[in-house]
Amino acid sequence: MKARITITLKPGVLDPQGKAIEGALAGLGFGGIEGVRQGKYIEIEIDESDPERARSRVDDMCRRLLANTVIEDYAFEIEGADVPGSTGDADPDVAVQMGEGE
Amino acid sequence: MKAAVIVFPASNCDRDVATVLKQVAGAPPRMIWHGDSEIPPGTDLIVLPGGFSYGDYLRCGAMAAQSPVMRAVVAAARAGTAVLGICNGFQILTESGLLPGVLMRNASLKFICRDVTLRVEQTDTPFTNRYGNGGVVTFPVAHHDGNYYADEDTLDRLEGEGLVAFRYSDGAGEVTPEANPNGSRRNVAGILDPGRRILGLMPHPERLADPALGGSDGRAMFEGLLAAVG
Numbered sequence: 365m366k367a368r369i370t371i372t373l374k375p376g377v378l379d380p381q382g383k384a385i386e387g388a389l390a391g392l393g394f395g396g397i398e399g400v401r402q403g404k405y406i407e408i409e410i411d412e413s414d415p416e417r418a419r420s421r422v423d424d425m426c427r428r429l430l431a432n433t434v435i436e437d438y439a440f441e442i443e444g445a446d447v448p449g450s451t452g453d454a455d456p457d458v459a460v461q462m463g464e465g466e
Numbered sequence: 467m468k469a470a471v472i473v474f475p476a477s478n479c480d481r482d483v484a485t486v487l488k489q490v491a492g493a494p495p496r497m498i499w500h501g502d503s504e505i506p507p508g509t510d511l512i513v514l515p516g517g518f519s520y521g522d523y524l525r526c527g528a529m530a531a532q533s534p535v536m537r538a539v540v541a542a543a544r545a546g547t548a549v550l551g552i553c554n555g556f557q558i559l560t561e562s563g564l565l566p567g568v569l570m571r572n573a574s575l576k577f578i579c580r581d582v583t584l585r586v587e588q589t590d591t592p593f594t595n596r597y598g599n600g601g602v603v604t605f606p607v608a609h610h611d612g613n614y615y616a617d618e619d620t621l622d623r624l625e626g627e628g629l630v631a632f633r634y635s636d637g638a639g640e641v642t643p644e645a646n647p648n649g650s651r652r653n654v655a656g657i658l659d660p661g662r663r664i665l666g667l668m669p670h671p672e673r674l675a676d677p678a679l680g681g682s683d684g685r686a687m688f689e690g691l692l693a694a695v696g
Binding site for chain 1: 524
Protein backbone atom coordinates (compact mmCIF):
# COMPACT_ATOMS: atom_id res chain seq x y z
CA MET A 365 0.00 0.00 0.00
CA LYS A 366 1.03 3.54 -0.52
CA ALA A 367 0.46 6.40 1.92
CA ARG A 368 0.38 9.93 0.56
CA ILE A 369 1.06 12.36 3.39
CA THR A 370 0.67 16.12 3.29
CA ILE A 371 2.17 18.26 6.05
CA THR A 372 1.13 21.88 6.37
CA LEU A 373 1.76 24.69 8.81
CA LYS A 374 -1.07 25.25 11.26
CA PRO A 375 -3.27 28.26 10.65
CA GLY A 376 -1.78 31.32 12.30
CA VAL A 377 1.82 30.09 12.13
CA LEU A 378 3.83 32.59 10.10
CA ASP A 379 5.16 31.07 6.87
CA PRO A 380 7.95 33.31 5.56
CA GLN A 381 8.69 30.92 2.69
CA GLY A 382 5.07 31.05 1.58
CA LYS A 383 5.25 34.85 1.75
CA ALA A 384 8.39 34.83 -0.42
CA ILE A 385 6.67 32.59 -2.99
CA GLU A 386 3.68 34.91 -2.96
CA GLY A 387 5.97 37.87 -3.66
CA ALA A 388 7.74 36.02 -6.46
CA LEU A 389 4.45 35.07 -8.10
CA ALA A 390 3.32 38.68 -7.93
CA GLY A 391 6.65 39.65 -9.50
CA LEU A 392 5.87 37.32 -12.42
CA GLY A 393 2.58 39.12 -12.94
CA PHE A 394 0.24 36.57 -11.37
CA GLY A 395 -2.48 38.71 -9.88
CA GLY A 396 -5.27 37.91 -7.47
CA ILE A 397 -3.24 35.71 -5.14
CA GLU A 398 -4.69 35.91 -1.67
CA GLY A 399 -2.17 33.77 0.16
CA VAL A 400 0.48 31.06 -0.25
CA ARG A 401 1.32 28.40 2.31
CA GLN A 402 4.18 25.97 1.77
CA GLY A 403 4.18 22.43 3.09
CA LYS A 404 5.67 18.98 2.55
CA TYR A 405 4.48 15.92 0.64
CA ILE A 406 5.74 12.45 1.52
CA GLU A 407 4.95 9.07 -0.07
CA ILE A 408 5.53 5.88 1.88
CA GLU A 409 5.23 2.33 0.56
CA ILE A 410 4.02 0.06 3.33
CA ASP A 411 3.98 -3.72 3.45
CA GLU A 412 0.49 -3.92 4.89
CA SER A 413 -2.74 -5.34 3.50
CA ASP A 414 -5.19 -4.11 6.12
CA PRO A 415 -6.17 -0.47 5.50
CA GLU A 416 -7.05 0.12 9.13
CA ARG A 417 -3.66 -1.10 10.30
CA ALA A 418 -1.97 0.93 7.56
CA ARG A 419 -3.84 4.01 8.68
CA SER A 420 -2.89 3.44 12.30
CA ARG A 421 0.78 2.94 11.43
CA VAL A 422 0.97 6.03 9.22
CA ASP A 423 -0.76 8.11 11.88
CA ASP A 424 1.87 6.97 14.39
CA MET A 425 4.66 7.84 11.93
CA CYS A 426 3.23 11.32 11.44
CA ARG A 427 2.97 11.98 15.16
CA ARG A 428 6.37 10.64 16.11
CA LEU A 429 8.53 11.90 13.26
CA LEU A 430 7.06 13.22 10.04
CA ALA A 431 5.19 16.22 11.46
CA ASN A 432 6.06 18.50 14.35
CA THR A 433 2.61 18.96 15.79
CA VAL A 434 3.66 22.13 17.61
CA ILE A 435 3.43 23.96 14.30
CA GLU A 436 2.26 21.46 11.71
CA ASP A 437 -0.91 19.60 10.78
CA TYR A 438 -0.87 16.45 8.71
CA ALA A 439 -3.30 14.64 6.47
CA PHE A 440 -2.90 11.41 4.55
CA GLU A 441 -4.62 8.93 2.33
CA ILE A 442 -3.91 5.24 1.93
CA GLU A 443 -3.98 4.01 -1.61
CA GLY A 444 -4.06 0.46 -2.93
CA ALA A 445 -5.94 -1.10 -0.07
CA ASP A 446 -7.37 -4.53 -0.92
CA VAL A 447 -10.79 -4.36 0.64
CA PRO A 448 -12.03 -7.77 1.84
CA GLY A 449 -15.07 -8.87 -0.12
CA SER A 450 -14.47 -6.54 -3.02
CA THR A 451 -14.13 -8.15 -6.43
CA GLY A 452 -11.54 -6.16 -8.22
CA ASP A 453 -13.25 -2.83 -8.40
CA ALA A 454 -11.06 0.20 -7.95
CA ASP A 455 -9.90 0.27 -4.37
CA PRO A 456 -11.40 3.02 -2.31
CA ASP A 457 -8.87 5.37 -0.78
CA VAL A 458 -8.79 5.77 2.93
CA ALA A 459 -8.38 9.40 3.85
CA VAL A 460 -7.56 10.86 7.22
CA GLN A 461 -7.50 14.51 8.14
CA MET A 462 -5.76 15.78 11.22
CA GLY A 463 -6.87 19.13 12.46
CA GLU A 464 -5.62 21.37 15.21
CA GLY A 465 -5.82 20.76 18.89
CA GLU A 466 -4.98 17.12 19.28
CA MET B 467 33.34 18.63 35.91
CA LYS B 468 32.83 15.53 33.79
CA ALA B 469 31.42 16.80 30.52
CA ALA B 470 30.25 14.90 27.46
CA VAL B 471 29.82 16.38 23.99
CA ILE B 472 27.47 14.51 21.66
CA VAL B 473 28.75 14.27 18.09
CA PHE B 474 26.20 13.80 15.32
CA PRO B 475 26.95 13.42 11.62
CA ALA B 476 27.48 17.06 10.50
CA SER B 477 27.92 18.52 13.96
CA ASN B 478 30.47 21.28 13.40
CA CYS B 479 30.82 23.08 16.75
CA ASP B 480 31.67 19.98 18.77
CA ARG B 481 35.40 20.70 18.80
CA ASP B 482 34.88 24.40 19.56
CA VAL B 483 32.90 23.58 22.67
CA ALA B 484 35.35 20.82 23.61
CA THR B 485 38.18 23.38 23.47
CA VAL B 486 36.38 25.72 25.86
CA LEU B 487 35.42 22.90 28.20
CA LYS B 488 39.02 21.72 28.36
CA GLN B 489 40.27 25.24 29.05
CA VAL B 490 37.73 25.84 31.80
CA ALA B 491 37.50 22.40 33.41
CA GLY B 492 41.10 21.37 32.89
CA ALA B 493 40.16 18.04 31.36
CA PRO B 494 38.82 17.32 27.90
CA PRO B 495 35.17 16.26 27.63
CA ARG B 496 34.17 12.81 26.46
CA MET B 497 33.09 12.87 22.84
CA ILE B 498 30.05 10.61 22.42
CA TRP B 499 29.08 9.39 18.95
CA HIS B 500 25.39 9.58 18.01
CA GLY B 501 25.18 5.81 17.55
CA ASP B 502 26.27 5.12 21.12
CA SER B 503 23.50 4.33 23.52
CA GLU B 504 25.13 5.21 26.82
CA ILE B 505 26.28 8.36 28.57
CA PRO B 506 29.24 7.57 30.86
CA PRO B 507 28.10 7.28 34.50
CA GLY B 508 28.99 10.31 36.57
CA THR B 509 28.62 12.77 33.70
CA ASP B 510 27.81 16.24 35.08
CA LEU B 511 27.12 18.07 31.84
CA ILE B 512 25.98 16.99 28.38
CA VAL B 513 26.46 19.40 25.47
CA LEU B 514 24.52 19.10 22.23
CA PRO B 515 26.68 21.17 19.88
CA GLY B 516 25.87 23.32 16.88
CA GLY B 517 25.96 22.07 13.33
CA PHE B 518 23.68 20.60 10.73
CA SER B 519 23.04 17.15 12.14
CA TYR B 520 21.83 14.69 9.50
CA GLY B 521 21.88 17.48 6.93
CA ASP B 522 18.86 19.16 8.54
CA TYR B 523 16.72 16.56 6.73
CA LEU B 524 12.96 16.72 7.36
CA ARG B 525 13.32 19.44 10.03
CA CYS B 526 16.38 20.77 11.83
CA GLY B 527 17.08 18.39 14.70
CA ALA B 528 14.30 15.93 13.83
CA MET B 529 16.59 13.08 12.82
CA ALA B 530 19.08 13.66 15.63
CA ALA B 531 16.22 13.54 18.13
CA GLN B 532 15.60 9.92 17.06
CA SER B 533 19.23 8.81 17.28
CA PRO B 534 20.20 6.11 19.80
CA VAL B 535 22.24 8.48 21.96
CA MET B 536 19.30 10.81 22.47
CA ARG B 537 17.41 8.16 24.43
CA ALA B 538 20.33 8.16 26.85
CA VAL B 539 20.45 11.97 26.88
CA VAL B 540 16.74 12.19 27.67
CA ALA B 541 17.14 9.65 30.49
CA ALA B 542 20.14 11.53 31.91
CA ALA B 543 18.30 14.85 31.68
CA ARG B 544 15.29 13.39 33.48
CA ALA B 545 17.69 12.20 36.18
CA GLY B 546 19.03 15.74 36.64
CA THR B 547 22.19 15.89 34.51
CA ALA B 548 22.71 19.41 33.17
CA VAL B 549 22.16 19.64 29.40
CA LEU B 550 23.28 22.54 27.21
CA GLY B 551 21.99 22.69 23.64
CA ILE B 552 23.58 25.30 21.41
CA CYS B 553 22.06 26.24 18.03
CA ASN B 554 21.41 22.85 16.37
CA GLY B 555 21.55 21.47 19.91
CA PHE B 556 18.62 23.75 20.85
CA GLN B 557 16.71 22.49 17.80
CA ILE B 558 17.39 18.90 18.90
CA LEU B 559 16.16 19.67 22.44
CA THR B 560 12.84 20.97 21.11
CA GLU B 561 12.45 18.05 18.69
CA SER B 562 13.16 15.66 21.58
CA GLY B 563 10.49 17.25 23.73
CA LEU B 564 12.98 18.29 26.43
CA LEU B 565 12.15 21.94 25.75
CA PRO B 566 8.89 23.39 24.37
CA GLY B 567 8.38 25.18 21.08
CA VAL B 568 10.21 24.92 17.79
CA LEU B 569 12.88 26.80 15.82
CA MET B 570 11.50 27.88 12.47
CA ARG B 571 13.08 29.41 9.35
CA ASN B 572 14.36 32.95 10.05
CA ALA B 573 11.72 35.56 9.26
CA SER B 574 14.15 37.20 6.81
CA LEU B 575 14.72 33.80 5.13
CA LYS B 576 18.42 34.61 5.27
CA PHE B 577 21.20 32.71 6.99
CA ILE B 578 22.41 35.07 9.71
CA CYS B 579 26.04 34.94 10.83
CA ARG B 580 27.10 37.81 13.08
CA ASP B 581 27.52 38.87 16.68
CA VAL B 582 24.34 39.76 18.56
CA THR B 583 23.70 41.26 21.96
CA LEU B 584 21.55 39.45 24.48
CA ARG B 585 19.97 40.43 27.75
CA VAL B 586 20.49 37.90 30.52
CA GLU B 587 17.05 37.29 32.02
CA GLN B 588 17.87 34.64 34.61
CA THR B 589 21.00 34.26 36.68
CA ASP B 590 19.77 31.61 39.11
CA THR B 591 20.78 28.75 36.83
CA PRO B 592 23.90 26.59 36.45
CA PHE B 593 24.50 28.22 33.06
CA THR B 594 24.15 31.89 33.90
CA ASN B 595 25.27 32.29 37.52
CA ARG B 596 28.35 34.27 36.44
CA TYR B 597 26.29 36.90 34.65
CA GLY B 598 24.55 39.93 36.11
CA ASN B 599 20.77 39.93 35.97
CA GLY B 600 19.67 42.18 33.12
CA GLY B 601 23.26 42.36 31.96
CA VAL B 602 24.09 42.37 28.27
CA VAL B 603 26.40 39.83 26.65
CA THR B 604 27.69 39.44 23.11
CA PHE B 605 27.51 36.01 21.49
CA PRO B 606 27.61 35.16 17.78
CA VAL B 607 24.66 33.63 15.94
CA ALA B 608 25.03 31.48 12.84
CA HIS B 609 21.75 29.94 11.75
CA HIS B 610 19.05 29.72 9.12
CA ASP B 611 16.39 28.32 11.44
CA GLY B 612 16.52 30.19 14.73
CA ASN B 613 13.10 31.78 14.76
CA TYR B 614 11.69 30.61 18.09
CA TYR B 615 7.99 29.81 17.98
CA ALA B 616 5.64 28.64 20.70
CA ASP B 617 1.96 29.35 21.22
CA GLU B 618 0.90 32.24 23.44
CA ASP B 619 0.05 30.01 26.41
CA THR B 620 3.48 28.39 26.30
CA LEU B 621 5.21 31.78 26.01
CA ASP B 622 3.20 33.10 28.95
CA ARG B 623 4.13 30.05 31.02
CA LEU B 624 7.82 30.35 30.13
CA GLU B 625 7.84 34.00 31.14
CA GLY B 626 5.70 33.43 34.23
CA GLU B 627 7.96 30.68 35.52
CA GLY B 628 11.16 32.60 34.72
CA LEU B 629 12.31 30.15 32.08
CA VAL B 630 13.38 32.63 29.41
CA ALA B 631 17.13 32.78 29.98
CA PHE B 632 18.22 35.13 27.18
CA ARG B 633 16.49 37.63 24.92
CA TYR B 634 17.81 39.44 21.86
CA SER B 635 18.33 43.05 22.91
CA ASP B 636 20.23 46.13 21.85
CA GLY B 637 23.54 47.00 23.47
CA ALA B 638 21.76 48.83 26.27
CA GLY B 639 19.63 45.80 27.13
CA GLU B 640 16.45 47.13 25.55
CA VAL B 641 14.41 44.32 24.00
CA THR B 642 13.29 45.85 20.70
CA PRO B 643 12.01 44.53 17.36
CA GLU B 644 15.14 45.94 15.72
CA ALA B 645 17.33 43.83 17.99
CA ASN B 646 15.52 40.64 16.98
CA PRO B 647 17.64 39.04 14.25
CA ASN B 648 15.35 36.18 13.25
CA GLY B 649 11.72 36.88 14.15
CA SER B 650 11.71 34.91 17.41
CA ARG B 651 8.55 35.31 19.47
CA ARG B 652 9.09 37.86 22.24
CA ASN B 653 12.79 38.05 21.26
CA VAL B 654 13.44 34.70 22.92
CA ALA B 655 17.03 33.54 22.35
CA GLY B 656 17.32 30.83 25.00
CA ILE B 657 15.01 28.93 27.35
CA LEU B 658 15.23 26.64 30.36
CA ASP B 659 13.28 23.58 31.44
CA PRO B 660 11.24 23.92 34.65
CA GLY B 661 14.04 22.23 36.63
CA ARG B 662 16.51 24.84 35.27
CA ARG B 663 18.97 22.05 34.40
CA ILE B 664 18.43 22.20 30.63
CA LEU B 665 19.28 25.29 28.56
CA GLY B 666 18.74 25.65 24.83
CA LEU B 667 19.91 28.75 23.01
CA MET B 668 20.58 29.73 19.42
CA PRO B 669 23.61 32.02 19.98
CA HIS B 670 27.03 30.40 20.41
CA PRO B 671 28.75 31.12 23.75
CA GLU B 672 31.62 28.82 22.77
CA ARG B 673 32.52 30.98 19.80
CA LEU B 674 33.32 34.03 21.92
CA ALA B 675 35.06 32.43 24.86
CA ASP B 676 38.62 33.59 24.33
CA PRO B 677 39.93 37.15 23.89
CA ALA B 678 41.90 35.91 20.87
CA LEU B 679 38.55 35.35 19.14
CA GLY B 680 37.42 38.93 19.75
CA GLY B 681 35.49 38.44 22.96
CA SER B 682 35.08 36.22 25.96
CA ASP B 683 31.48 36.75 27.17
CA GLY B 684 30.73 33.11 26.43
CA ARG B 685 33.43 31.76 28.71
CA ALA B 686 31.50 32.75 31.84
CA MET B 687 28.77 30.27 30.93
CA PHE B 688 31.24 27.39 31.17
CA GLU B 689 32.87 28.81 34.30
CA GLY B 690 29.42 29.05 35.85
CA LEU B 691 28.73 25.43 34.94
CA LEU B 692 32.01 24.36 36.49
CA ALA B 693 31.05 26.16 39.71
CA ALA B 694 27.50 24.77 39.70
CA VAL B 695 27.92 21.13 38.71
CA GLY B 696 31.39 20.45 40.08
